[in-house]
Amino acid sequence: MLKLTTRRDVDPEGRMPLMEHLRELRNRLVKAILALAAGAVVAWLFFDPIWDFVKEPYTKVPAEHCINRHCDLVVHGPFDGFFIHLKVALMVGAVLSSPVWLYQLWAFVAPGLYRRERRWTYTFMAAAIPLFLVGAGLAYVTMDKGLRLLVGLAPGDTLVLIGIQDYLSYAQAMLLIFGLTFELPLFVVILNLAGVLRFRTLMRTQRFTIFGLFVFAAVATPSADPFTMLALALPTVLLYEVAVLLTYFNDRRRDRRPDPYDGLSDDEASPLELD
Known part of the structure; x- marks a missing residue:
C-alpha cells in the first residue's frame, strides 16, 4: 500500500x-x-x-469653513474615485484576511522553532491583534479633534477644500501610528521572556523611555x-508600565x-535544554 508522507514524517525537525x-x-504567499x-x-x-x-x-x-456649512471632501482628478475604491478595498481586505495570512506566516516559521519559542509566538499573536485594534480605534476616536484644530487655524473668511486622497492618507497614517505604537509594550515583554531585557535595565532607563515616548508622540502624530x-x-x-510590571x-x-550552569567549570560540558 502506498503511504502518504508529510513533511513532518520525512524530518521531525522540519x-x-x-x-x-x-x-x-x-x-504560502499564493494563499495569503x-x-x-x-x-x-x-x-x-x-x-x-465602509466609506461613510x-x-x-x-x-x-x-x-464655517465648509461650503453652505456642509463639509464634503473634494475629488481633484478623474482617476481619484477609482484609486480611493482600490485603497479602501485593499486596506479593509488586509484586515478581513488577517487570520489567513497570519496563519500562513506562522505555518511557514513554526517548524523551525522550539516548543518554548512557539509558545511565545502564540502569546505574541494572541496579544498583537487586539492591541493593534485598540490603538486603531483610539486613533479613529481622536481624528476629529486633530482635524478641528488644523482646519480651525484657517482664516475665518476662507473655505477649506480637502482632497479625498489627502484625507485618506491622514486617516491611514493615524491608524497605523496608533496601532503600531500600541505594540511596543508587547515587544518589551517578549524580549524579557527571551532573556534580552531585564527588569533592572528597564527601571534604570524608565525616565528616558517615558520622555522618549512623549517626544515620539509629538513627532509621529500627523496633526x-x-x-x-x-x-x-x-x-x-x-501599557509600558504594565509591561515593566510583568x-x-x-x-x-x-x-x-x-x-x-551554576558550579560548572569552564571545561565541563553544560546541559542543553533544546525543548
Missing part, C-alpha cells in the same frame, strides 16, 4: 532542502494573496457603508496637536529557579 523552502514560501484579494472584493462590494464610516470624523470639522499627542502618549506609557514578576520567577 529541515528541508532550499528548493523545498522556496516552494513552500511560494505556496488569494485571501487578501477575496477580502478586497468583499470590501469593494460594501464600499459605501471612514469619513465620519471629517464631518465634525468647523462648519501634531496636544490632544492627539497626549491621546497617543498617555495610553502607551500606561517583567518584574517574570524575573522574580526566573531568579527563584536554580541555575543549571
Whole structure:
C-alpha cells in the first residue's frame, strides 16, 4: 500500500532542502494573496457603508469653513474615485484576511522553532491583534479633534477644500501610528521572556523611555496637536508600565529557579535544554 508522507514524517525537525523552502514560501504567499484579494472584493462590494464610516470624523470639522456649512471632501482628478475604491478595498481586505495570512506566516516559521519559542509566538499573536485594534480605534476616536484644530487655524473668511486622497492618507497614517505604537509594550515583554531585557535595565532607563515616548508622540502624530499627542502618549506609557510590571514578576520567577550552569567549570560540558 502506498503511504502518504508529510513533511513532518520525512524530518521531525522540519529541515528541508532550499528548493523545498522556496516552494513552500511560494505556496504560502499564493494563499495569503488569494485571501487578501477575496477580502478586497468583499470590501469593494460594501464600499459605501465602509466609506461613510471612514469619513465620519471629517464631518465634525468647523462648519464655517465648509461650503453652505456642509463639509464634503473634494475629488481633484478623474482617476481619484477609482484609486480611493482600490485603497479602501485593499486596506479593509488586509484586515478581513488577517487570520489567513497570519496563519500562513506562522505555518511557514513554526517548524523551525522550539516548543518554548512557539509558545511565545502564540502569546505574541494572541496579544498583537487586539492591541493593534485598540490603538486603531483610539486613533479613529481622536481624528476629529486633530482635524478641528488644523482646519480651525484657517482664516475665518476662507473655505477649506480637502482632497479625498489627502484625507485618506491622514486617516491611514493615524491608524497605523496608533496601532503600531500600541505594540511596543508587547515587544518589551517578549524580549524579557527571551532573556534580552531585564527588569533592572528597564527601571534604570524608565525616565528616558517615558520622555522618549512623549517626544515620539509629538513627532509621529500627523496633526501634531496636544490632544492627539497626549491621546497617543498617555495610553502607551500606561501599557509600558504594565509591561515593566510583568517583567518584574517574570524575573522574580526566573531568579527563584536554580541555575543549571551554576558550579560548572569552564571545561565541563553544560546541559542543553533544546525543548
